[in-house]
Amino acid sequence: MPATLLLMAAGALAPAALGNTAAIILDSVTIRVYDNAGVTANVRTAALKVAGSILSRADLYAIWIVCTPARDGRTQPGCDAAPASHELVVRLTHSAPTAEDGNRRAFGFSLIDPTTATGTLSTVYVDRVDWLASTGKAVRAEVLGRAITHELGHQLLGSNDHPARGLMRETWTADELTRNRAEDWQFSQAQRVALHARWASWGGLARRAGARDPRAAFGSE
Numbered sequence: 001m002p003a004t005l006l007l008m009a010a011g012a013l014a015p016a017a018l019g020n021t022a023a024i025i026l027d028s029v030t031i032r033v034y035d036n037a038g039v040t041a042n043v044r045t046a047a048l049k050v051a052g053s054i055l056s057r058a059d060l061y062a063i064w065i066v067c068t069p070a071r072d073g074r075t076q077p078g079c080d081a082a083p084a085s086h087e088l089v090v091r092l093t094h095s096a097p098t099a100e101d102g103n104r105r106a107f108g109f110s111l112i113d114p115t116t117a118t119g120t121l122s123t124v125y126v127d128r129v130d131w132l133a134s135t136g137k138a139v140r141a142e143v144l145g146r147a148i149t150h151e152l153g154h155q156l157l158g159s160n161d162h163p164a165r166g167l168m169r170e171t172w173t174a175d176e177l178t179r180n181r182a183e184d185w186q187f188s189q190a191q192r193v194a195l196h197a198r199w200a201s202w203g204g205l206a207r208r209a210g211a212r213d214p215r216a217a218f219g220s221e
Contacts, residue, residue: 027200029055030087031152032065032079037092037126043141044092050145051152054167054185058192060156060199086202088119088155090148095125107132108147110154118202119155124148136177143177146185153187156195163188 035044044066052062065087067079083089095107107128111121124147133143146167153168154160162170166188176184187195 027059027196028061028063029156029199030063030065030084032067032083032087032089033092033148034089035066035068035092037094039092039126039144043144046141047144047148050142051149054146054149054187055152055195058187058195060196088122088152090122090124090151092124092126092148094127108151110151110160112154112158112160116202117158119152119158122148122151122155124151132172132174132177136174138177138180153191153195156199157191158198163191166191 033044033048039047048062048064048066052064055062065078067076070076105128106125108122108124110119110123112118113120124144126144129144129147130140132138133140136143150167157168162168166183167185168187168191169184
């Protein structure tokens with residue numbers, strides 16, 4: 001039996017109807033990453049670079065705020081305030097027998113707010129990502145970056161749908177990692193348009209409503 005893992009999202013929403021014209025202006029997306037899994041700084045940085053590259057192809061520029069447990073008790077810059085209404089949040093952690101997703105093979109899940117049709121939190125199980133990367137003889141940081149981007153895709157699309165192909169498909173296999181076809185690890189053209197259009201609308205509304213601009217307070221990593 002081939003090694004596989006499933007990617008899941010919590011919620012039951014369909015993506016909003018969107019236009020079919022590709023965007024040409026990059027919008028910034030601030031993403032707060034809570035690393036409770038103890039991922040080494042070099043692997044984490046490489047993974048976020050992979051995630052940022054995939055998002056950039058959807059005309060979205062990722063600004064990362066990385067929050068790790070402080071050993072000296074001091075609060076890290078950008079981690080002391082609650083996330084703004086237009087920030088995305090990703091949690092890196094290890095799985096447990098009673099993992100919230102209810103599926104011991106899934107290596108990520110996202111919570112979707114049914115009121116706003118937007119995501120509120122994504123979780124990625126680093127130990128399961130590592131297992132698949134090892135089984136498929138793939139670079140750990142690349143697989144982690146792809147998993148992070150998959151879950152961010154659920155937040156940005158406001159949907160738990162999984163198409164048959166591409167980055168947002170539900171099941172990833174070790175064989176697919178070994179083949180490493182570019183189309184398996186990217187958003188489709190329609191998804192790229194949808195991601196950018198939804199974010200431009202959602203982020204703009206949040207800023208006009210008075211939410212602070214996270215770039216002014218946090219900067220980028």
